[in-house]
Amino acid sequence: MEQVLDLINNFLGLFFILLCLGLILFYFLSGRNRPKISLREIQAFRHLRREVDLAVEAGKRLNISLGRGSINELPGGAAFIGLTILDRSARAASNSDRPPMATSGDGVLTILSQDTLQYTYQSLTAEQRYNPTNARLTGLTPLAYAAGCIPIIQDEYVSANIFAGHLGTEIALLTEAGERSRSLTVAGTDSIHAQAVLFATSDEPLLGEELYAAGAYLGAGPAHLASLRMQDILRWVFVVAILLGAIFKLLENLF
């Protein structure tokens, strides 16, 4: 019996993945020739774009903290979003005197952030701007990571901090450092506890799925827009399913 249930679970999981894949492909293919899709206003991204421009003008740099999410595990999803933001920020600030800085708390993530920066500068034919020490490993435990990031926020002429990845409640130390150095903090994480902390400490918190919309809002390509539409549709499906479930449960209890 258990084996049968496992098999059903596996097929349901596969069906869900294929449904997501189908929706992304559908919107990707149908959206290529469409004019720009209007997106809901998220203040954090608007401020981020403005701050990138200001950083370039003021000769300051951006600090992108990618967190400690190992790509072998679930938190890797948030870390990949951080890499997308790093790519877009490095492109936008490519003519700045001080290139963006990336910090991470995982060895693989450090290498990927170096690779992202290198590839971004290569694609802009600005290889000479790439410096491997601009993507740094700052610590391997949550608090060591935060302790390693704080001096960067305070001493490296940072005008805006973007925290995007798997970060726990230690993110409060980082947002506080950003506040003290009078730099903007835009922060999103996959940790629920850290999101509660961000609500109180960050200038611009990205809650829930907002972090995962970063690529679409920062112009990372039609695939990001397509996946955002997929997320929107499935979220509504989940909302309806949960509401129906609650109504049926209520009716069952009443009658």
Added chain:
Amino acid sequence: MKKILPTSNAIIAVISGTLVLLGYFFPGVFGSIQSVLIGWAIILAAFALLLGIFNLALVHWKKTKTAGSSKVYSIVLLISLFITIIVVSINGPTGSFSLWLFNTFQVPVEISLLAVLAIVLVYSAARLLTRKPKWYIVLFLVSVVVMLLGSVPLFLLGEVTPLILLRDWLAHVPAVAGARGLLLGVALGTVATGLRILLGVDRPYGG
């Protein structure tokens, strides 16, 4: 070569990712190859960690050559790193000297930071009051106060039953509902990110 490498990287990444994903749904067919690929990934991650530590040492080595008082911290870091590597290499990761190093330096420093974190959270909550009051900020602060007051016996009053009931309701109904909503968003976002990488659209490995 510059064009071939990104394409081959993408092909390897897409095939490996697909095989690992299929391993979860069809463990009988793809389980063994999934284990092999994850094993390789773990070995590569270990080497990446070494490179990351080398990067950390390089950054601080460069800092020691710059002027300014902050270079003292970099010197301390490099000396600590060197001593730790020597001790752990000789004594092993669970040897008594290695554990002494960890328990004497790492643990107290991290506990101190945790204490600082608690103060920062209280300070941040208080700073929220100085911002322009909005209904959701007021709601957040009221919920925090109710949760705190409902969690401890109050001076002269002891345990206040209505507060405890309100705290339990807040913790079990609106908080859980909100957290589940956020988790659903995070889960969908993670699936979307993973699929973009499997499709080869997002290539964080330099392509």
